[in-house]
Amino acid sequence: MGLSTKAVKKSPWVFHVNTGACNNCDIEIVDLLTPRFDVERFGIKLVGSPRHADALLVTGGVTAQAAPRLREVYRQTPKPCVVFAIGACACGKGIFTTGYHMVGPVDKIIREIDPDAIIAYVPGCPPKPEAIISGVVKALAAI
């Protein structure tokens, strides 16, 4: 493992992208920052611009209006970066599968522009914060 990889693992900065989620996963993601879960312990930091990010936390099954924006955010994120599909919707559109306005799921949209993208899945509705942390840790260990 090179020093660069190790540095990414020690300091993963994440940017949060909602592509049509019901807010639950998003709240749980924000919850990760707060005292009970405090992911700053692992050097994880939520940043305000995709240009600063190492990982995208994507929630929601990707609506037609959101898809182009998701692609744009992915393009703006400096590589290497990991895409996390958080929640049932992001992993496979969930309960909204039959919706006429849904074009996802997340991996399909991302792979359209980057077939080699690194995508990790954290299912659940919503996944518990512990599950999200565990997902991020496992994905980082797999790099």
Next chain:
Amino acid sequence: MNNEMQVLFWILVFPGFVFTAVLGLLAAWIVRKVSALVQYRVGPPFLQPFWDVRKLLSKEVLIPQEANKWVFIGAPLVGLAGVLLLSTLLGVAAFWPQKTFVGDVIVAIYLMVLPSLALILGSSASASPHAAVGTAREMKLVMGYELPLVLAFIVVIIKSGGALGLAAIAETTPVASISGAVAFLVSLLCIHAKIGYVPFDMAEAETELGSGVLMEYSGGLLALWNLTSAMMLVALPMFLVVVYLGGFGTTPAGITIGLLKYVGVLVLIILIKNTNPRVRIDQAMRFFWIGCGLVLVTAIALATIGNIYDIGWL
């Protein structure tokens, strides 16, 4: 060691780049850790700021299409150079008092503006509307706090009997008088605004402007900004210690006490950061110009009276 080599050593190793960067990143860790503790959290691990910078250095650098490329890349270098020279100047004044030159304190005040100016340059070169609003705020803020900073400094000069050298000023402790204490507190707030912490972080206000001025920076260039702001955490409180709190001294005991003074200033900064909401730029301007301005004019008057009638505690 000949003279050039020694200057190079000062700038690159001690008290310049290596020393300031390491100490600065440590200070950045302390700020984050103490903030976390105040917020009932555990906070980041010890070496976190080092890993952050190391990681950013290995990331891709994206330059916006519409950006002015050379200014965009050059600005963080200028900022870093500014804070580097500032910390060198202060360190030399503190540890090799005989090597300083007359008027270095003026140079120091100029150097302190440099990182802010670089930030304004860099963000206005990035062609992002959020950065543009951030730039406008940063400019107003610079204009806001420079006036009280200089006014406060006049108090120091009066107190030290017209000395214009850092080493000479460091031998006095202006804070031990009413006017000096007032000047110190105002300068502390100005320094706080220079570092860009809450309540004066409107230029980078994450929830209003993305990351504002730094929004378009990524990878190594962002690492330079991180490093610059970490080094500011060393240089600016050190400036306060040298100018207001009697400096470091050259004996081991003096250095220890000096370091304690530095930590004290840092703690004050962290406290202010964590107990205040962000203010609006117009409120900040009013505060710096009218509030601090009036207070400082009074302080200058007091200091002058104290000087004429030889009353030390005024």
Next chain:
Amino acid sequence: MNQQQLNTRISEIRDKLTAIEQKPDNRIWLSCESENAYAVNKFLFEEVPLRFVIATVIDSDDYFEVLYHYAYDEIGCMVTLKALIRDRENPAIESIAPFLPGAEWIEREMHDLMGIEFRNHPDMRRLILSDDWPVGVYPLRKDAKKPAERPDGEPSRRPTVQSQSPARRTVQLSKPVLPVGPFHPLQEEMELFQLAVDGEIVTDIDMRISYNHRGMEKIAETLQFDQVPFLVSRICGICSASHPLAYVQAVEEFAGITPPDRALYVRTIINELERIHSHILWVGLAGHFIGYDTVFMWAWKYREPVLDLLEEITGNRNNYGNVRIGGCREDIPDELKPKIIAEMDKIEKKMVMLTKAVLDDPVLHVRLKGIGILKKEDAINYCVTGPTARASGVDIDVRRDEPYAAYGVLNWNVITQPEGDVFAKAVVRLLETLEAIKIVKEALVKLPKGPVAIEVKQIPAGEGCGHAEAPRGETFHYVRSDGGNRPVRHKMRAPSYVNVPSFKASCLGGNIADVTITLASVDPCYSCTERLAVVKDRGGKVLHDYETLLKLSREKTEKIRKEIL
């Protein structure tokens, strides 16, 4: 006005109506032809006056029905006007948005989804469908293609910034435009506000939604009655108790089902726990928005035990899925009662401290007072609901106006504030949290014995309206059944749908730094918004003015402190 007087008042316009029906007592159903709809609506909104809730359009094979839902909050009565559009080829009706700004969005939405033309609408741009959605494809029509398929047709990219209708105020592109969104740290969700800025001053605002539109009303038509609550609890994660409740109440109303008493209390408790965690969440986020991260962290720390309780009762921290037609799925075990009461006491102590800290913090006063004022007239015209309305002195609260669950028998107060600024909204939410804690404790003590649900065999044909007070305001659900096992039409309206458009009234002329907290102060929820509806109220009265309220709150703080010591 009592029910009798309201009926008399409405019958004044009898000659323009084709039918008046009353079933049950507090639901009035009016019918008219589309030509008369404008006049009747104007009468209902301006003369009676009623609060506009939302409009629904239904595709009934050979004609379209546009349903205008109104509420008369004083006696908790809902009035629905059905306007029939018989021309299926070119369905058109007169717009009511010119005199009722709160109807602007819903008319745009009906145009998007059903293809109804609204004549004289001030700003008929695309609202809810994506930019590349083909023109002429209306997904909610019964003859639309199966929802899973993407419709084909010419993609059209309609401008989102400039209006096609010149009459409408639009964002001037000559001025700098500051986009807030679609991804913005201010909100967890996507939305796009385009702020025209002059220096730091906001001169115009334009909103674009659709990012979060998931087409739930169509999905609901494919689900069975008992499955729908799971869908609607996912309208919005933080209102995931109130949406299913409103839906279930609508169905229970026309199916004539009365759930057992214990279920009503359990519903109350779950809903109030939700309100507590939602309001604490808002306080934290509001702190975060103005850069006060310490408040953010502390508030969210206090919120965690509430989520633990909800998890213990329902099995999930969010998306409880607890309410069902005829009762509740999970009971509150009696052995859990002391634990809940103990937790409530702890949270109350912390919230009293936090409330006091906020009310006494001079910096917060400077920062939040007089900022983003939503005047009472605007609040009424934009038909806002919930804390947003109550902080502007509009005294409405479904829990009191049309008591559902166990609210009618419990002892609690509606909090109102006259100022309409961000500070008032914060005060309303903080004090409401304390009220909610009170409700939970009282409901637990009074919790009756018995079953928590009854067996429901069949849902008959019919239609019903249900509404409930979510943390953000009134959620409204309209359900129509043809006697089958799926709804033929299910209209959902979340509070943010009416609260968000009021930004036009509260943000203009403000500072950019203030706009963010103003936007946040209505606690917008975009996943909710992209379901839809609107409300209107006129005769709101001020319960307390600010001084007495602050006095009340301080007295209460003092009292509680004494009790603790």
